[in-house]
Amino acid sequence: MTDTLKIAQADLLCTNCAGQCAYDPQTGTLSCQSCGTAHEIAHDPNLNPAQEQHYHPDMPHTEQPKFSTDRHFQCETCGGDVVFQGHSIAARCAYCNGVLVEQAANESYAILGMIPFQVDAKDALKYARSWIARRWAAPSDLTATVAGCDVTGIYVPFWTFDSEEAVTYMVTYETKSGDRTVTRTQLGTMDTFFDDMLMPASPHVTPLIRDGILHEFNPSHLRPYEPAYLAGFAAERHHQTVREGLQHNESDKALLLRNRIKQHSGKSGIVDVSYKTDTTGIRYRRILLPVWILHYEYAGKPMKVVTCGLRGRTFGERPFSTPKLFAIAALISSGVIAFGFTWGALNIY
Structure with missing residues (x-):
């Protein structure tokens, strides 16, 4: 057993009775399972969990x-x-x-x-x-x-991802002309x-x-x-x-991009969307x-x-x-x- 694990285990012992503690969601503290003593959880003030990499x-x-x-x-x-x-x-x-x-x-x-x-x-x-x-x-x-x-x-x-997307797209949509259905395309960025x-x-x-x-x-x-x-x-x-995280979530991102393209194009009756995107400014947690x-x-x-x-x-x-x-x-x-x-x-x- 390493020193790191020993320290972590020791930190979970009650200072009042040496009993085992567990996190209590109601109080936000470590609660002793034996005597009920609540222990505050200290944070490193130098850590910023909102910071992105x-x-x-x-x-x-x-x-x-x-x-x-x-x-x-x-x-x-x-x-x-x-x-x-x-x-x-x-x-x-x-x-x-x-x-x-x-x-x-x-x-x-x-x-x-x-x-x-x-x-x-x-x-x-x-x-x-x-x-x-x-x-x-x-x-x-x-x-x-x-x-x-x-x-x-x-x-x-979970991941949180930020990114900037410069998108070039083409939407294919259908319109009615009398009794005929006409297929049209629109290019956009x-x-x-x-x-x-x-x-x-x-x-x-x-x-x-x-x-x-x-x-x-x-x-x-x-x-x-x-x-x-x-x-x-x-x-x-x-x-x-x-x-790997970016690759595994490509399909979800693609769905969101297609929905944004449909909204940006302003067209109804869209039957297909194709696009290319230049992704920059990737940040993650x-x-x-x-x-x-x-x-x-x-x-x-x-x-x-x-x-x-x-x-x-x-x-x-x-x-x-x-x-x-x-x-x-x-x-x-x-x-x-x-x-x-x-x-x-x-x-x-």
């Missing part, structure tokens, strides 16, 4: 991975790679509920900032169960199925800017997890990375290079953001509900009840038929 694709990048001294585990099912601080270690993967197996320490990149959990496990469970209870056309026993499940908290890795574009930094951060946190992220809430915030939680560290995940199984199919650890926004996977769907469809059909008869009767006179 510059990246130049055509120049050598000097950022090097560091050897991790945290307890490192890998999921046997999805390959999820997580670390733990202190003695609180989960047996199951937060991403897929698979079995975690301890591995040798590995290399990862320095985390530049994070937002600690602000929603605790009790509230996260309440939000997840409430989300399930509000699903229309759900099986009648779904609420009871989820009642025995719990939530797992994990810090997931535009300058646009991405600021704090939030992107996953791991293949395990699925769209469901990303969507659960995307709308509540505010870069002004970033804090310097402190291992104490991880006490009692799992965390996946950053393993992507900046180039490596950050960790908190999510709660509830795993459950219905009819043999694993599903999950994700609650954002910032303010509790909840998204999830759910089954449907076939009989209820048929009943709803029949009700709608009956309504349409009744409306048709009524409309017809009114127009007879």
